Amino acid sequence: MKTLNSILSLRSLITDWKRQQMSIAFVPTMGNLHKGHLELIKAAKEKSDKVVVSIFVNPTQFSEGEDFENYPRTQQQDIKTLVTYDVDLLFLPLIEEIYHSEAKTMITVADISNLHCGKMRKAHFSGVATIVCKLLNIVQPDRIFLGEKDFQQLAIIRLMVRDLNIAVIIDSVKIIRETDGLAMSSRNGYLTAEQRKIAPNLYQGLCNAADKIKQNLQSFREIEQQQQCVLINLGFKVDYFSICRANDLLFADKNDKELVILAAVTLGKPRLIDNIYIKRWS
Ligand code: PAF
Numbered sequence: 001m002k003t004l005n006s007i008l009s010l011r012s013l014i015t016d017w018k019r020q021q022m023s024i025a026f027v028p029t030m031g032n033l034h035k036g037h038l039e040l041i042k043a044a045k046e047k048s049d050k051v052v053v054s055i056f057v058n059p060t061q062f063s064e065g066e067d068f069e070n071y072p073r074t075q076q077q078d079i080k081t082l083v084t085y086d087v088d089l090l091f092l093p094l095i096e097e098i099y100h101s102e103a104k105t106m107i108t109v110a111d112i113s114n115l116h117c118g119k120m121r122k123a124h125f126s127g128v129a130t131i132v133c134k135l136l137n138i139v140q141p142d143r144i145f146l147g148e149k150d151f152q153q154l155a156i157i158r159l160m161v162r163d164l165n166i167a168v169i170i171d172s173v174k175i176i177r178e179t180d181g182l183a184m185s186s187r188n189g190y191l192t193a194e195q196r197k198i199a200p201n202l203y204q205g206l207c208n209a210a211d212k213i214k215q216n217l218q219s220f221r222e223i224e225q226q227q228q229c230v231l232i233n234l235g236f237k238v239d240y241f242s243i244c245r246a247n248d249l250l251f252a253d254k255n256d257k258e259l260v261i262l263a264a265v266t267l268g269k270p271r272l273i274d275n276i277y278i279k280r281w282s
Contacts, residue, residue, distance in 0.1 A: 001079075001082055001086075001087050001088065001089065001090055002088065002089045002090070003090045003092055004089065004090070004092070005092055005093055006097060007093070007138050010052075010089070010091055010138065010139070014052075014140060017049070017050050018140075022048075022050050023047075023048040023049050023050070023142045023143075024049070024050050024052060024139070024140075024142050024143075025044035025045070025047060025048035025050070025052070025142065025144075025145060026044070026052045026054070026136070026141035026144045026145070027040045027051065027052070027053045027054075027144075027145045028053075028054045028056075028131075028132060028135050028144070028146075029053060029054060029055055029056075030056065030057045030058065030071065030186070031055040031056075031072075031073060031075060031078050032072040032073070032189075033077075033078045033081050033082070034184045034185070035176050035184050036149065036175070036183075036184040036185070038081070038085060039147075039173050039176050040145040040146070040173050041053065041085050041087060041145075043145055043173050044145045044171075045085075047143060047171065048141075048142065050088045051086075051087050051088050051089075052087075052088065052089045052091060052139055052141060053082055053087050053089070053090050053091070054091040054092070054093075054139070055075065055078060055090065055091075055092050056091075056092075056093055056098065056131070056135075057073065058098075058127060059095060060106070060123070060127030060130055060131065061124050061125075061127030061128045061131065062124075062127070063121050063122055063123055063124060066121070071186075072186055072189060075092075091135075091139065098131070098134060105130075106126050106127075106130045107130045107133050107160060107164075108125075108129065109125065109156045109159050111248075112125075112152070112156055112159065112248060112249055113125035115152070115249050115250070116240055116242065116244075116249060116262055116264065117152055117239075117264055118152070119240075120239055125152070125153070125156050128153055128157070129156055129157065129160050132144075132157050132160070133164065136161075136166055136168055142168065143168065143170075144157075144168050144169070144170055144171070145171045145173060146170060146171070146172055146173070147172070147173055147175065147176075148172050148174055148275070149175045149183050149185070149273070149275070151249075151260055151275045151277075152262065154170075154172055155246075155248075155249055157170065175275075178200070180200040181200045181203035182196075182199050182200045182202070182203060183203065183272075183273075185273075187271065187272065188270070190268070190269045191268065191269075192268060195235075195267045195268045198234055198267060199272060201230075201231065201236070202231065202236065202263060202265055202274050203274055205227045205241070205263065206261050206263060206274060206275065207276065208227060208230075209223050209224070209227045209241075209243065210276050210278055212226075213243065213259065213261075213278060213280075214278075214280075216254075219254075220243040220251070220252060220253065224241050224242060227241050228241045231263075235267065236265040236266070237265060237267075238263070238264075238265050239264040239265060239266070239271070240262065240263065240264055241261070241262075241263045241265075242261070242262050242263075243259060243261050244259065244261070244262055245258065245260075246259060256280075257279065257280050257281075258277075258279055258280075259277070259278040260275050260276065260277045260278070261276045261278070263275065
């Protein structure tokens with residue numbers, strides 16, 4: 001695996017690959033790699049000749065008071081993992097390489113960025129859209145691989161790629177779960193042993209809500225309220241638990257066919273997010 005820190009050297013290698021008609025898949029990450037990332041890399045390998053992974057803890061997507069400084073940085077371990085997975089190129093830039101000291105441009109995908117996680121984390125999705133757009137401009141891959149766990153992030157990137165006519169195919173990869181259902185995340189490492197036992201109830205709550213939607217006996221707002229109460233009683237602080245339309249993430253009603261139940265909670269220190277996608281036929 002080649003590791004490059006500069007945009008210039010990365011572009012030169014990618015140009016070389018493209019000259020040889022090779023297809024390029026890109027997996028952007030902030031490091032602290034877990035099985036969820038590895039599934040993205042596996043999917044990327046299946047669909048392309050070369051796989052590029054970036055590790056960049058992006059400062060613009062952390063709001064004030066969030067965990068930018070303390071975000072887990074496990075570079076040596078991550079590099080070993082990427083070598084094992086036979087990644088072709090690791091892009092490992094410094095902040096100065098990515099952000100001009102007098103940068104004036106940020107990308108904001110309107111409306112959807114202010115919902116759900118965007119209500120609490122004001123600048124977060126603008127930071128995400130900006131870094132993903134910049135990385136796509138730098139790497140110029142044929143395909144980008146993103147996880148479905150960050151469903152709102154995925155929906156926002158889809159809209160950005162559509163609106164800015166970015167020439168890339170977006171491949172989304174299913175949530176990878178621990179055996180007890182907890183969605184894999186770099187933030188799970190912050191859970192105490194006691195909280196770790198409680199955490200899978202978030203997924204259980206989503207499954208219960210999905211069952212109730214299928215039974216069709218209660219309104220969506222009632223189902224949300226009930227599941228929130230269950231989670232609060234178990235010790236979660238619930239930021240939101242919402243049954244939404246999968247395309248624009250606005251509150252869904254019974255006529256909507258493609259739904260996603262989105263949830264964000266805090267359990268002690270870490271904030272956990274999870275979701276379930278539901279397609280209804282009747
Ligand atoms: O999902 C992430 O890890 C980040 O938001 C991303 C897409 C790598 C942008 O920094």
